Amino acid sequence: MLLFGQQCRKCGHTGFPRQIYGCEMCGAYGEMLAPQELEAVGVLISFAEVHRYQGGEIEAPFVIGEIRLQSGPLLRCTLDQRGESGLYIGAEMRGSLTAPTGERASELRFRLARD
Numbered sequence: 001m002l003l004f005g006q007q008c009r010k011c012g013h014t015g016f017p018r019q020i021y022g023c024e025m026c027g028a029y030g031e032m033l034a035p036q037e038l039e040a041v042g043v044l045i046s047f048a049e050v051h052r053y054q055g056g057e058i059e060a061p062f063v064i065g066e067i068r069l070q071s072g073p074l075l076r077c078t079l080d081q082r083g084e085s086g087l088y089i090g091a092e093m094r095g096s097l098t099a100p101t102g103e104r105a106s107e108l109r110f111r112l113a114r115d
């Protein structure tokens with residue numbers, strides 16, 4: 001799966017998500033930001049299981065993880081599994097679009113690449 005990111009033509013920084021506000025590293029904007037497609041693969045940097053959550057869009061417990069994409073950007077998202085079983089720092093992760101139960105919209109979630 002590919003993610004819509006961008007690369008700065010001035011400093012080379014790769015950013016995600018694609019946005020118009022400027023490079024996160026050097027502030028260049030406009031035509032200096034080139035669209036770039038990023039593979040949704042990376043390494044697990046940290047994770048935490050959430051046991052209490054007041055929002056209604058997801059039922060606890062669930063796991064939040066930080067993934068360093070192979071292309072560079074760090075992103076934080078819900079992992080596509082219920083507990084921390086099998087997770088470890090440095091695990092290879094792969095992202096996909098998931099439709100929460102009863103909803104039509106999809107959201108990006110990551111899971112262990114070996115699953």
Ligand SMILES: [Zn+2]
Pocket residue numbers: 008009010011012013023024025026027028
């Ligand atoms: Zn830049």
